[in-house]
Amino acid sequence: MRLSSLLSTTLRQDPADPAPAGMKLLQRAGYLRATSPGRLAWSPLGVAALARLTTHLRAPLDAPQPLILAPEGPAEQGHYFGRYAGGWEAQALEVPLLRLARSEISSYRQLPATLWQQRLVSGRPWLEAWVLTPDEEALEAEMSRLQEAYSDLLTRWDLPGQPVAMLPNLLGSALAWTWASPHPEGSLRLHAGQMDSRLASLIFAQGAPAADPMAPVETPDVQTIAELAAFLQISPAETAKVVCYRATCAGHTEPQLLMVVIRGDLEVNEAAVARRVGATTMEPASEADLREVGAVPGYASPVGLSHPRLRVLADTSVVAAGGLVAGANKAHTHLKQVQYGRDYEAELTGNIHQLPAEEETLPARPLGRLEAAGTALAEGVGASCMSSQGRPEPLALGYVGWDLTELMTALCEVHHDEEGLSWPAELAPFDLALISLADGEETIAQAEHLYAALLAAGFRVLYDDRAKKAAGPGVRFKDADLRGVPLRITLGRRALSEGGAEWKARGGEPDLISVDQILARLQAWRTAFTD
Amino acid sequence: MRLSSLLSTTLRQDPADPAPAGMKLLQRAGYLRATSPGRLAWSPLGVAALARLTTHLRAPLDAPQPLILAPEGPAEQGHYFGRYAGGWEAQALEVPLLRLARSEISSYRQLPATLWQQRLVSGRPWLEAWVLTPDEEALEAEMSRLQEAYSDLLTRWDLPGQPVAMLPNLLGSALAWTWASPHPEGSLRLHAGQMDSRLASLIFAQGAPAADPMAPVETPDVQTIAELAAFLQISPAETAKVVCYRATCAGHTEPQLLMVVIRGDLEVNEAAVARRVGATTMEPASEADLREVGAVPGYASPVGLSHPRLRVLADTSVVAAGGLVAGANKAHTHLKQVQYGRDYEAELTGNIHQLPAEEETLPARPLGRLEAAGTALAEGVGASCMSSQGRPEPLALGYVGWDLTELMTALCEVHHDEEGLSWPAELAPFDLALISLADGEETIAQAEHLYAALLAAGFRVLYDDRAKKAAGPGVRFKDADLRGVPLRITLGRRALSEGGAEWKARGGEPDLISVDQILARLQAWRTAFTD
Structure with missing residues (x-):
């Protein structure tokens, strides 16, 4: 792409409108503009960057x-x-x-x-x-x-x-x-x-699945989650508690015992439970109800239980978690490393907790x-x-x-430095910026010749071919850096007449090389990045 | 593209839903489906055809x-x-x-x-x-x-x-x-x-601009458009009539004479005129009004007139037309080849006629x-x-x-025949259909080898690699024809074992050629089409 005709300018200052830091970087680099609050326009440069990104995003798909x-x-x-x-x-x-x-x-x-x-x-x-x-x-x-x-x-x-x-x-x-x-x-x-x-x-972070099997741990006289967490010196979020209800449900003539398993730090959203199971009445279960299905009050969990009236529901918080501490259905005892899916299952899973x-x-x-x-x-x-x-x-x-x-x-919030954006090679919409400081007929022809050769060799080149008075060398360097191009090659007027160019990788030191060597060095540089 | 995995099937019958003929052809060929009335889905094949079309549509644009x-x-x-x-x-x-x-x-x-x-x-x-x-x-x-x-x-x-x-x-x-x-x-x-x-x-068809200058024609005692058309043996649509109003307009203290020029077969939409000029009152102009601005009743036109109270409005019908017959502002005389823009102009143009x-x-x-x-x-x-x-x-x-x-x-309504769509080479999403009738390991390998060679040579190939029992030869030929591919190359089982293939251009006769010759003949064929 030729900068002289590219519909994309850089900004020396952050845009005035509030925006996330990455979006400000994109705006400063001329990839993006806010045309009105909340409406964005991607410039031709931005479209090139999106095309590069979507190529990578399509790659994992199977013959899309x-x-x-x-x-x-x-x-x-x-x-x-x-x-x-x-x-x-x-x-x-x-x-x-x-x-x-x-x-x-x-x-x-x-x-x-x-x-x-x-x-x-x-x-x-x-x-x-x-x-x-x-x-x-x-x-x-x-x-x-x-x-x-x-x-x-x-x-x-x-x-x-x-x-x-x-x-x-x-x-x-x-x-x-x-x-x-x-x-x-x-x-x-x-x-x-x-x-x-x-x-x-x-949304819950997915925990690593429990590596070890369940293991009993003695928890004498510990009845509440707070007591349990204090006794084991863990956080309530590392436990699974059960909350039980006696409910009349559509399709069942007998009352059901609903056992909701939920992370210890959360509370049950009873309306959500009732909706999910189609309950017409629902009240806290009695100790007798619990004992009838084999659970031990104060130490209850779904582990090992099976009863025609028992319906286990698991909140997303325990489904997404790894191993948690849960009741052992045995007095004064809990189990460590209780893993949903491995150690117990539920008839229904979903978001049935209250919003913290x-x-x-x-x-x-x-x-x-x-x-x-x-x-x-x-x-x-x-x-x-x-x-x-x-x-x-x-x-x-x-x-x-x-x-x-x-x-x-x-x-963009990850890949930037003090000069602006700094694309990883595989995401950069351009492999390099070719900056021409040429202003005579002969040196301009040399720059054009190199640009054509680079395109022919398959490189993506952002060619700063602006007229001399349109932008000084400092502006050109700053623009290339703001735009995040990984490499810039500068054809200075004097360097050109002597057959030389400046090679500067982002964050690296400048290096004077002969124009004749550019193509070979670029090939090697590309190979290093794609290996 | 491989037909075995392509999400696009052909239809042997027209789709049931009403649709224009071209859309039915696209549906039968598997480029398009109606997912519900009025909602269309373009298949992967359709996306390929659209891509080809848009490449051509972008070509006239200047460095887009x-x-x-x-x-x-x-x-x-x-x-x-x-x-x-x-x-x-x-x-x-x-x-x-x-x-x-x-x-x-x-x-x-x-x-x-x-x-x-x-x-x-x-x-x-x-x-x-x-x-x-x-x-x-x-x-x-x-x-x-x-x-x-x-x-x-x-x-x-x-x-x-x-x-x-x-x-x-x-x-x-x-x-x-x-x-x-x-x-x-x-x-x-x-x-x-x-x-x-x-x-x-x-919308009006744009007429060719009048080639000749205006020419007077004697039209004795002809006062209406119907009389004029009958006298000159032309249609009313070949004449420009004027309809005049005396109006009070915003911004003018004196009454204005509005002269609306309109094609002879149309009637003035007076409400539109009033809106355009901001008229608060508007009535038919008298003969005296006309004479005051230099027009001759019965033979009036804007040609040659200029007066501070005269405002000429031209309907789109005369602006888009070529030369028309109009009044000469002289008794018993009209002018031929009166061209808007050349022979008169208007202060306002627009759609100010009634809908026919x-x-x-x-x-x-x-x-x-x-x-x-x-x-x-x-x-x-x-x-x-x-x-x-x-x-x-x-x-x-x-x-x-x-x-x-x-x-x-x-x-598609232009480019089809009895077999289905028939793309011109430059619009075809595929240069050719490669139809394999191979069913042994060796012949399949030969077909795959040819497909790879064709792709490598830059041809767009629709490869019918379906398993033998999925479709017989007749179905394969019919599918390729329905889809409009300009050329089909068939690798028959016997032909393959003998190193031969069938070459058949759309509408042409089949021709047996050696597999080794296919690539060379295709190159020549492509050159013939791109020259």
Whole structure:
């Protein structure tokens, strides 16, 4: 790209409007402008940076095919998404995607299929992808692979992002991740969350699964979580407590014993529990109720229990956690390293805790989202394929979505220095800035010749070909640095006449080299970066 | 692309939902699906076809730079577009574009600049481009160049499209074109128009400018248009009549004589006239009024008239037309070849006629739009640059927009035969279909080898690698033909074992050739098409 005609200028000062630090860097470097509060415009330079980013984001996908879909009408969408009427789903593409799949896919032999689309969602560019598989097992395997691949990518880019479990979630998934980058202005709350209206779910950090088996520990006369935590010298968040209710539920003639398992520092949201199980009456369970299903009051947990009237519900806080301390159903005894999924299971999982105060949480910015949404939506739309057993089965759907603005902003907050942005080589929209200080016919021709040679060799070059009086050398160097280009090669007037150029890697020392050597040295430099 | 994994199937029958013929062809060929009435999904195949089309549509643009813009809020947009509040402008990008330009462009030296964006407008893909110049003169030159280049492109593609003048228009332009393709289901009306709600303007075919100078013709005792047409044996649409009013107008103390010039077959929309001139009272002018400004009743026209109380208004119908027959302001005489702009001018032009009945018009489908919008919008937004005279001047803005769905549909209605779509080589998303009938390990390896060689040589190949039992040879041939691929090369099982293949250009005879010759023959074939 030629700077003389590029619609992108740098700013010497931070823009006046409030914006996250990364967005200010992008604005100063001329990648982005706020055209009005909250509306952003990506310049040609910004489009180049987004193109580089999305190439990397598409790489983990398995043979992705592009689509152009348009959201269905709000009423139509609401019909399929049920309770999510009137929010994000007005822009969701899952219904048209599954309708397309319904007409195009008839056999499991056509699967897995991965589709993608880049589009504006609420005025911001998103990269979205969908995975279709013949069953949930294949879906979970593919989505787990993608979750790992994307986590690796973010780690490679030094993003302080962390994957966080998100259950339940937009599409009703069993497996879902949100990548979020801790940030004081973020709209998500990590660890113990604030409801986020768009994501309509709570977010918890995913704990490492318990490495050791459950182990009993004596806890004489310890009855409350506070006493337990004090006795074991741990925090209440490292325990799982149970709260039990006697409830009349739809579809059951006998009263049920609801045992809610929740992290020790949280409280049960009883309205959410009642809604989930369809309870018409609900009251705290008595000690007799507990004993009837085999639990020991004060030391109760779902571990080892099974009874026709017992219904176990697990809050997302324990599902996402690693090993916790829980009751042993034996007086004066608890168990360490109790792991949901391994040591007990629940009939229902979900967000059934009360929202803690905001100040207890860590704000974060959501960058991307991954979900193994399963077969429910395809069942609703009627999108099925013939399974290997010759039966029609609903398609299993997975989703990956990246908010490119948030991701780019987070990246810029990591990759910058005092001079401005500083792209890692693999994300830089330009391999190098070629700065020409030429002002005679002959030296300009030399610079043009080198620019053409670099393009021909496949390098992405930001060519500062502005007229001499348009910008002095200092302005040119500062612009290249603000824009984050990893390498700058300067053709000075005197250097040119002597056949030399200045080579300067970002953060490195300048080095005088012969113009003839530039191409060979660049090849070596590129090899070093791609190895 | 491999057919075995491509999310795109063909249909043997027309889709049930009503759709234009071209859209049915696209659906049968698997480029497009209707996911619900009015909502379309482009398959990976369709995305490939759109990519090919947009490459050609970007080619006439002068060094176009990509942008990602988002529309401003409706209130914000309405402020700048004035009377166009609440319609198409909610999705328009001109305001954010000019705001971006305001911060990026300071001098005429940075101009001209051409920017483009591809995006969904009301759920359909559009390619849009904007031209910025330092003044209207440069803009008009560039937009005229583009108008010619695009007209040439449409002609090359055999589209029965015709450019039609559109005055006034969305952005208040002096120069504007709509390319429209006559079609019984089109939403535009050519020649004498029906109001189109999105375009908010009437459409007239642009007539060829009068080649000869005005010439008087004797028309004794001919007073009405009907009499004139009968006398000269022409149609009323080949005449320009005047309708005169005596009106009290804001800003004028004396009554004004409004002389409306309109095509002979149309009637004046008096409410529109009153609104345009700000008339508080308006009545038919008397013969005395006419004589006062120099006009001759029964033979009146604006030609040669000038009077402080005379205000001439010209309807779009005469502005867009070529030479017409008009009064000579001399008893029993008319003038032939009277050309608006050359022989008379008006203070105001615009749509000031009544809508004729729909059956008198020719329906057409709007494909694209071009406008030299001028400086008004930039003035409003405050986007200016330093002119070569050192004065800040508002930027001049031009617009080009292509509705890719309509354009593709129109193209398909021209390029098809009994077998289905039939792309011209330059629009085909694939250069050829490689059809493999291989079913043994060795022959499959041979087909894969050829596919890889073709890709490496830069050919776009639709590779039918489906398993033998998934589709018989007849189905494969039919699919390739439905999809419109210009050439198919078939690797039959026996042919393969004998080292041969079948070469068949669309509409041509099959030809047996050696597999070794395929690449060389393809190179020659490609050269023939690109020359």
